[in-house]
Amino acid sequence: MMRGLVEGKAAIVTGGAQGIGLEIAKLFFEHGASVAIVDLDEERAQAAAHDLSSIGRAIGLGCNVTDEGSVASAVSAAVDQFGGLDIFVNNAGxxxxxxxxxxxxxxxxxxxxxxxxxxxxxxxxxxxxxREAGRGSIINMSSLSGKSGNPGQTNYSAAKAGIVGLTKASAKELAHKGVRVNAIQPGLIRTAMTEAMPPDVFAAREADIPMRRAGEAREVAGAALFLASDLSSYMTGAVLEVGGGRLM
Structure with missing residues:
Protein backbone atom coordinates (compact mmCIF):
# COMPACT_ATOMS: atom_id res chain seq x y z
CA MET A 1 0.00 0.00 0.00
CA MET A 2 1.34 3.42 -0.96
CA ARG A 3 2.25 5.69 1.92
CA GLY A 4 0.59 9.08 2.10
CA LEU A 5 2.61 12.15 1.23
CA VAL A 6 2.40 13.43 4.81
CA GLU A 7 2.20 10.09 6.58
CA GLY A 8 2.81 10.37 10.33
CA LYS A 9 3.07 14.16 10.32
CA ALA A 10 1.11 16.56 12.53
CA ALA A 11 -0.68 19.51 10.96
CA ILE A 12 -2.68 22.55 12.02
CA VAL A 13 -5.07 24.27 9.60
CA THR A 14 -6.59 27.59 10.65
CA GLY A 15 -9.99 28.49 9.29
CA GLY A 16 -10.30 24.76 8.79
CA ALA A 17 -13.97 24.19 9.52
CA GLN A 18 -15.19 25.05 6.02
CA GLY A 19 -14.22 25.93 2.47
CA ILE A 20 -10.61 25.72 1.34
CA GLY A 21 -9.35 25.12 4.87
CA LEU A 22 -11.56 22.08 5.33
CA GLU A 23 -10.48 20.62 1.97
CA ILE A 24 -6.84 21.06 2.99
CA ALA A 25 -7.49 19.32 6.32
CA LYS A 26 -9.29 16.46 4.56
CA LEU A 27 -6.51 15.93 2.03
CA PHE A 28 -3.80 16.00 4.69
CA PHE A 29 -5.77 13.44 6.69
CA GLU A 30 -6.22 11.22 3.63
CA HIS A 31 -2.46 11.31 3.13
CA GLY A 32 -1.73 10.11 6.64
CA ALA A 33 -1.37 13.26 8.74
CA SER A 34 -2.91 13.94 12.12
CA VAL A 35 -4.81 17.21 11.75
CA ALA A 36 -5.95 19.93 14.13
CA ILE A 37 -8.82 21.84 12.56
CA VAL A 38 -8.66 25.29 14.11
CA ASP A 39 -11.50 27.78 13.72
CA LEU A 40 -13.18 30.70 15.44
CA ASP A 41 -16.31 28.50 15.52
CA GLU A 42 -15.14 25.77 17.90
CA GLU A 43 -18.28 23.65 17.57
CA ARG A 44 -17.98 23.60 13.81
CA ALA A 45 -14.28 22.74 14.06
CA GLN A 46 -15.03 19.84 16.38
CA ALA A 47 -17.81 18.59 14.13
CA ALA A 48 -15.51 18.69 11.11
CA ALA A 49 -12.82 16.81 13.01
CA HIS A 50 -15.33 14.21 14.16
CA ASP A 51 -16.41 13.65 10.56
CA LEU A 52 -12.79 12.90 9.66
CA SER A 53 -11.86 10.67 12.55
CA SER A 54 -13.05 9.28 15.86
CA ILE A 55 -9.65 7.81 16.75
CA GLY A 56 -7.74 10.95 17.73
CA ARG A 57 -6.01 11.68 14.43
CA ALA A 58 -8.22 14.73 13.92
CA ILE A 59 -9.19 17.26 16.57
CA GLY A 60 -11.16 20.49 16.47
CA LEU A 61 -10.01 23.56 18.37
CA GLY A 62 -11.44 27.01 18.86
CA CYS A 63 -9.07 29.88 18.12
CA ASN A 64 -9.15 33.59 17.43
CA VAL A 65 -6.17 34.02 15.12
CA THR A 66 -5.89 37.72 15.99
CA ASP A 67 -5.24 36.93 19.65
CA GLU A 68 -1.69 35.92 20.59
CA GLY A 69 -2.74 33.84 23.59
CA SER A 70 -5.45 32.04 21.64
CA VAL A 71 -3.01 31.08 18.88
CA ALA A 72 -0.44 29.90 21.41
CA SER A 73 -3.06 27.80 23.20
CA ALA A 74 -4.20 26.14 19.98
CA VAL A 75 -0.65 25.28 18.99
CA SER A 76 0.08 23.95 22.47
CA ALA A 77 -3.07 21.80 22.47
CA ALA A 78 -2.21 20.30 19.08
CA VAL A 79 1.39 19.58 20.10
CA ASP A 80 0.18 17.95 23.32
CA GLN A 81 -2.23 15.77 21.34
CA PHE A 82 0.07 14.79 18.49
CA GLY A 83 3.51 15.02 20.09
CA GLY A 84 4.85 17.62 17.68
CA LEU A 85 4.10 19.95 14.79
CA ASP A 86 5.27 19.45 11.21
CA ILE A 87 2.83 21.52 9.12
CA PHE A 88 1.01 24.78 9.80
CA VAL A 89 -1.44 26.32 7.34
CA ASN A 90 -2.46 29.95 7.87
CA ASN A 91 -5.79 29.90 6.06
CA ALA A 92 -8.23 31.82 8.30
CA GLY A 93 -9.74 34.84 6.60
CA ARG A 131 12.92 25.47 14.80
CA GLU A 132 13.52 23.35 17.90
CA ALA A 133 12.72 20.21 15.89
CA GLY A 134 14.87 21.37 12.97
CA ARG A 135 12.10 20.87 10.42
CA GLY A 136 8.66 22.02 9.39
CA SER A 137 6.54 23.50 6.63
CA ILE A 138 4.48 26.67 7.05
CA ILE A 139 1.98 27.52 4.32
CA ASN A 140 0.39 30.97 4.11
CA MET A 141 -2.76 31.64 2.12
CA SER A 142 -2.43 34.75 0.00
CA SER A 143 -4.61 35.51 -3.05
CA LEU A 144 -4.34 36.72 -6.61
CA SER A 145 -6.12 39.78 -5.23
CA GLY A 146 -2.85 40.50 -3.47
CA LYS A 147 -1.03 40.39 -6.82
CA SER A 148 -3.37 42.50 -8.95
CA GLY A 149 -5.65 44.30 -6.52
CA ASN A 150 -9.44 44.12 -6.77
CA PRO A 151 -11.81 47.12 -6.70
CA GLY A 152 -13.71 47.15 -3.43
CA GLN A 153 -10.99 45.17 -1.69
CA THR A 154 -8.36 47.68 -0.63
CA ASN A 155 -8.28 45.96 2.76
CA TYR A 156 -8.19 42.38 1.44
CA SER A 157 -5.74 43.08 -1.38
CA ALA A 158 -3.40 44.92 1.00
CA ALA A 159 -3.50 42.07 3.50
CA LYS A 160 -2.92 39.39 0.89
CA ALA A 161 -0.01 41.32 -0.64
CA GLY A 162 1.44 41.72 2.84
CA ILE A 163 1.29 37.97 3.36
CA VAL A 164 3.64 37.52 0.39
CA GLY A 165 6.20 39.84 1.98
CA LEU A 166 5.78 38.13 5.35
CA THR A 167 6.27 34.74 3.69
CA LYS A 168 9.52 35.75 2.02
CA ALA A 169 10.96 37.52 5.06
CA SER A 170 10.17 34.67 7.45
CA ALA A 171 11.42 32.10 4.93
CA LYS A 172 14.81 33.85 4.94
CA GLU A 173 14.88 33.92 8.74
CA LEU A 174 13.95 30.27 9.19
CA ALA A 175 15.63 28.44 6.31
CA HIS A 176 18.81 27.68 8.24
CA LYS A 177 16.68 26.05 10.94
CA GLY A 178 15.14 23.61 8.48
CA VAL A 179 11.78 25.39 8.48
CA ARG A 180 10.23 26.20 5.10
CA VAL A 181 7.70 28.99 4.54
CA ASN A 182 5.73 29.21 1.30
CA ALA A 183 2.50 30.81 0.10
CA ILE A 184 -0.41 29.99 -2.17
CA GLN A 185 -2.33 32.56 -4.21
CA PRO A 186 -5.74 31.14 -5.21
CA GLY A 187 -7.76 32.80 -7.92
CA LEU A 188 -11.50 32.34 -8.42
CA ILE A 189 -12.35 29.22 -6.42
CA ARG A 190 -15.82 27.74 -5.93
CA THR A 191 -16.64 28.26 -2.26
CA ALA A 192 -19.75 29.37 -0.40
CA MET A 193 -18.40 32.92 -0.51
CA THR A 194 -17.83 33.08 -4.27
CA GLU A 195 -21.00 31.20 -5.12
CA ALA A 196 -22.94 33.92 -3.29
CA MET A 197 -21.76 36.39 -5.95
CA PRO A 198 -24.34 37.55 -8.53
CA PRO A 199 -24.28 34.99 -11.37
CA ASP A 200 -23.38 37.59 -14.01
CA VAL A 201 -20.41 38.83 -11.96
CA PHE A 202 -19.19 35.28 -11.38
CA ALA A 203 -19.55 34.47 -15.08
CA ALA A 204 -17.63 37.60 -16.09
CA ARG A 205 -14.74 36.75 -13.78
CA GLU A 206 -14.73 33.15 -14.96
CA ALA A 207 -14.55 34.29 -18.58
CA ASP A 208 -11.28 36.12 -17.84
CA ILE A 209 -9.58 32.87 -16.82
CA PRO A 210 -7.58 31.16 -19.60
CA MET A 211 -8.80 27.74 -18.44
CA ARG A 212 -12.36 29.09 -18.68
CA ARG A 213 -13.52 27.77 -15.34
CA ALA A 214 -13.36 28.51 -11.65
CA GLY A 215 -11.18 26.29 -9.52
CA GLU A 216 -12.29 23.84 -6.87
CA ALA A 217 -11.20 24.03 -3.23
CA ARG A 218 -9.66 20.59 -3.64
CA GLU A 219 -7.28 22.00 -6.25
CA VAL A 220 -5.96 24.55 -3.77
CA ALA A 221 -5.63 21.75 -1.23
CA GLY A 222 -3.46 19.85 -3.72
CA ALA A 223 -0.99 22.73 -3.82
CA ALA A 224 -0.97 22.84 -0.01
CA LEU A 225 -0.28 19.10 0.14
CA PHE A 226 2.67 19.53 -2.23
CA LEU A 227 4.14 22.32 -0.10
CA ALA A 228 3.56 20.33 3.09
CA SER A 229 5.26 17.22 1.73
CA ASP A 230 8.87 16.31 1.05
CA LEU A 231 8.18 16.74 -2.67
CA SER A 232 8.84 20.45 -2.09
CA SER A 233 11.79 19.93 0.27
CA TYR A 234 14.02 22.43 -1.57
CA MET A 235 11.39 25.15 -1.84
CA THR A 236 11.00 28.09 0.52
CA GLY A 237 9.82 31.65 0.01
CA ALA A 238 7.86 30.51 -3.06
CA VAL A 239 4.40 31.74 -4.06
CA LEU A 240 2.28 29.23 -6.00
CA GLU A 241 -0.57 30.63 -8.09
CA VAL A 242 -3.64 28.40 -8.31
CA GLY A 243 -5.76 30.44 -10.66
CA GLY A 244 -6.21 28.66 -13.97
CA GLY A 245 -3.69 30.94 -15.65
CA ARG A 246 -5.31 34.21 -14.59
CA LEU A 247 -2.77 37.04 -14.27
CA MET A 248 0.12 34.95 -15.60
Missing part, protein backbone atom coordinates in the same frame (compact mmCIF):
# COMPACT_ATOMS: atom_id res chain seq x y z
CA UNK A 94 -12.67 37.20 6.27
CA UNK A 95 -13.90 39.78 3.77
CA UNK A 96 -15.40 43.22 4.38
CA UNK A 97 -15.70 44.54 0.85
CA UNK A 98 -16.56 48.16 0.08
CA UNK A 99 -15.31 50.96 -2.10
CA UNK A 100 -12.45 53.07 -0.79
CA UNK A 101 -14.89 55.92 -0.16
CA UNK A 102 -17.44 53.79 1.70
CA UNK A 103 -15.19 51.40 3.62
CA UNK A 104 -15.18 51.95 7.36
CA UNK A 105 -11.87 52.02 9.21
CA UNK A 106 -13.14 49.16 11.37
CA UNK A 107 -13.65 47.01 8.25
CA UNK A 108 -10.15 47.78 7.00
CA UNK A 109 -8.66 46.96 10.40
CA UNK A 110 -10.65 43.74 10.81
CA UNK A 111 -9.43 42.29 7.52
CA UNK A 112 -5.82 43.31 8.12
CA UNK A 113 -6.00 41.83 11.62
CA UNK A 114 -7.36 38.43 10.60
CA UNK A 115 -5.27 37.94 7.46
CA UNK A 116 -1.98 39.70 8.10
CA UNK A 117 -1.69 39.85 11.88
CA UNK A 118 -3.24 36.39 12.16
CA UNK A 119 -0.75 34.95 9.70
CA UNK A 120 2.16 36.62 11.48
CA UNK A 121 1.03 35.18 14.82
CA UNK A 122 0.64 31.75 13.22
CA UNK A 123 4.09 31.85 11.63
CA UNK A 124 5.68 32.91 14.90
CA UNK A 125 3.91 30.31 17.06
CA UNK A 126 4.51 27.47 14.60
CA UNK A 127 8.15 28.36 14.00
CA UNK A 128 8.85 28.39 17.73
CA UNK A 129 8.03 24.67 17.75
CA UNK A 130 9.53 23.82 14.37
Missing amino acids: ITRDASLRKMQLSDFAAVIDVHLKGTWLGVRAASDIM
